[in-house]
Amino acid sequence: MRAVAVLAVVLFHAAVPGLGGGYVGVDVFFVISGFLITGLLWREANTTGTVGLRRFYGARARRLLPASAAVGVITLIASALLLPPLRARTAFGDGITSALYVSNYRFLLQGVDYSAPSMPLSPFQHYWSLGVEEQFYFVWPALILGTAWLIRRVRRRTRAEATSSQRPYVVVLALVAAMSLTLSLVASYWGPFIAFFSLPTRAWQLAIGGLVVLTADQWRRLPPRTGAIAGWTGLALILLACNRFSTDTLYPGFAALLPTVGAALVIGAGCAAPVHGCGRLLGVSPMRAIGRISYSWYLWHWPVLVLAPLLIGHPLGLAARLAAAMISGGLAVLTLRYIENPLRFADPIRRSPGRSLALGGVATAAAVGVGLALLVVVPNPVGRGAPTAAPTVAEAPTPAGSTMGAYDAALQHVTAQVQAAVAASADLKVVPSNLNPPLADAAAELNTMFVGGCMRNAWQVTASDCATGDIASTTTTTVAVVGDSHAAMWNPAFHKLAEKRHWRLEMLTKAGCPLMDLPIDSDTLHREYTECEQWRGHVMARLRAEHPRLVAITMARAYGTENGFPEPFTSYDSAWIESLTRLVHQVRSAGAEVLVLGPTPDPHSVVPICLSGHLDDVTACSPPRSTAVNERGIAAESAATKAGGGQYADLTGLFCTTNRCPVIVGNTLVYQDNGHLTTEYARLLAPVIGALADRALARG
Structure with missing residues (x-):
């Protein structure tokens, strides 16, 4: 036996x-x-x-x-x-x-x-x-x-x-x-x-x-x-x-x-x-x-x-x-x-x-x-390279009532700054000694960021009562960010924007649960993710009741049998694209402008672990753009979003050059793990997210 x-x-x-x-x-x-x-x-x-x-x-x-x-x-x-x-x-x-x-x-x-x-x-x-x-x-x-x-x-x-x-x-x-x-x-x-x-x-x-x-x-x-x-x-x-x-x-x-x-x-x-x-x-x-x-x-x-x-x-x-x-x-x-x-x-x-x-x-x-x-x-790994300047993005706010051309110019201005920083880091070889966050601290960010980002865990079914920013005023602009953990990771950027723009910010996120009406099986629970379906209902009821001016939607693009999840679909397939169109149309019908944030590149590794073994060769952990980015999938999502009446933001240029997607930009670590952004990099991108949100609100 x-x-x-x-x-x-x-x-x-x-x-x-x-x-x-x-x-x-x-x-x-x-x-x-x-x-x-x-x-x-x-x-x-x-x-x-x-x-x-x-x-x-x-x-x-x-x-x-x-x-x-x-x-x-x-x-x-x-x-x-x-x-x-x-x-x-x-x-x-x-x-x-x-x-x-x-x-x-x-x-x-x-x-x-x-x-x-x-x-x-x-x-x-x-x-x-x-x-x-x-x-x-x-x-x-x-x-x-x-x-x-x-x-x-x-x-x-x-x-x-x-x-x-x-x-x-x-x-x-x-x-x-x-x-x-x-x-x-x-x-x-x-x-x-x-x-x-x-x-x-x-x-x-x-x-x-x-x-x-x-x-x-x-x-x-x-x-x-x-x-x-x-x-x-x-x-x-x-x-x-x-x-x-x-x-x-x-x-x-x-x-x-x-x-x-x-x-x-x-x-x-x-x-x-x-x-x-x-x-x-x-x-x-x-x-x-x-x-x-x-x-x-x-x-x-x-x-x-x-x-x-x-x-x-x-x-x-x-x-x-x-x-x-x-x-x-x-x-x-x-x-x-x-x-x-x-x-x-x-x-x-x-x-x-x-x-x-x-x-x-x-x-x-x-x-x-x-x-x-x-x-x-075997101590915690520390970068051995010379200290590198922290990247910065100077924001140029667009006055209310400006033309759409002005909003487009503001977006191009902040995006160009990020792209310049990404391009300057594409060939970085040695991990800088002032890496932020340090490699040993990156993994701990995930849970603390999600707790602060009010993400619901696998068992919770109600939409979180998680509002930040200007929550006292009754006339303030309400912005809701909805999705799974890849929506929650943007909380540092949106929180920073809410404080500057006096928004009321609501983070409506749940682990492993995109808002789209697709059947989900939980990879953690090893069964039908009924809690996800219940949560979606609560979120849609919240959006219809509170009438936010802008709803930002995003999610991981690793769902489906090809990526280890047991769902009967894959990200970017026809079911995914059709569901995205229905979702955007449904949220638009509730009176909100919709901004769909495109995916972040797939680094194909747990980045801090990879870098800890390649302290002198960062490029070994920086994937080529051709394998990290699904260009066809992004194009299909963009068309689906427009068909539903929303706006789509392709974020690839914030992470990749034409050839490579560096995992360190300046002295900032881009990923906490195998796909979630660090708090520091999300905050760095706040001006770009802000320009995207401003433009979406102006169109409404």
Whole structure:
């Protein structure tokens, strides 16, 4: 069974076709752990009337911690050598929490962090499941002992009598499974990252394994034929989940029942008919051999797959990924032979719970110490180039009542200044020492800017009551900015304009939710984004009620199956263009002028991370215009906006020359991540946005 579980996970991570749901191998591991640990604790409790906690934890420490720490230390060092410094420092934090077996909650919190989806995968990502298992080891003995104590109090039994009956423990584990499963189903819908990473939402799978071992006598009474059918059915359920599920599946949710029940059936069938049915297949020598190295293979396979492309300098094809998986299997064999087994079976350590615990403590301390040391050795990256002047844009306000030619001239005046600054930075080589914001601070801007920009998160459905600028006057001009996070990123520019022009500014933005009437599935929630549809209704009602003079609309252009989102459309396709026309017409019908802001170029990397690895070659992170800008898509959007009665602003010239789109302009970092603007660059462009808004208002 361990072989089935680890093969599913390894081949899934190697992106082998037909195994899009191989991640369910972790669920199989959980059921196996629940079966083995519950059985171990129950047998000891049944024999002695209690559980020797020092012996239990010593055995776990001796078995698991040395191999985990060894792989963790090597992964930390390899990350320091191969990863860009910013990404490496994040990996060091991941490695430290992994060594302490709390990385599952670190990754859970990162799931709440809006910037997380844009960050590269951690080489320690797979340690989350080890965190769940270690936390399980702390909780389960207390559960067994607590049940025994409760039985003694209620029935006034002796310690031995309290542990001799299995029925109370079955009831307790069934209650744990029911409560955990309920929590998992609820969390899977509202917060999949919570359901996926936390022990409370995974405990039901461990409890299912425990229920199998506590009911082993009933399983043994099954006829061999019935047991064989149950085993083959269970194995088929696991393989079906591996084949039919994908990363778009709402998980764990109800879907996790398939591999969990499957694993329970296979294990239960092994109690009933171990030499019949699928037991024959699982018992062959190759499967047993893979099962023996499953723990170490699980530890090695992911960092090898993540770091190998950096070592060879290009992404891995299928054959190369399979080769990397095989190499990690070879490392697992060496780890089993020279680390796991020698320490696990060494008599001086094995006979002493104290020495076993000390061994685990030393291994953990070593891994944590290496991570902390690397945080000191690998400092935050800082530009090494000469200080560069901050770009400035001098605004020339157009008096009210001027001709459209005057507004066009004002727009051309400020745009030319930005284009000159962009052109002067196109061939910048060395990151300036006075980069603003510094590379290490850029990622933190994303969440703080969106909080200040009043962006609604994935679960909120009402339009935010977020007004700034001149909110006291009843005669002031109201400007609304509407869209997803790519609308929220313009908040610094519009906020600056609202203060200067005495506007009432309303930011109506929601994560991952463009205002267009298109069906959206949430990449974060892994389900239909019903909250987006509800939010759109509230926003349109707000616009009809408040009658803003100008509505500025923009959104990301990375929606659609081609860009990793599960929607049945792609940005710029016919459905997108038609929806944009309908949206502009609908807002215009409510009495507002409409300004659609075109897309920002796609840098094709998480820019601060890329720059941290190319401090002497900024152009390595600055994409060519031909790949960063979709000229045809912009032209189609412009025509669609005009057809709906609005105005369209092609912003490409604010970011790109004819050949390149620099990611640093003067001393200003353009992108926070893989597409959102920094606060500083958004503020720099405020005069251009202001000229666009002035012209749109004048046309009305």
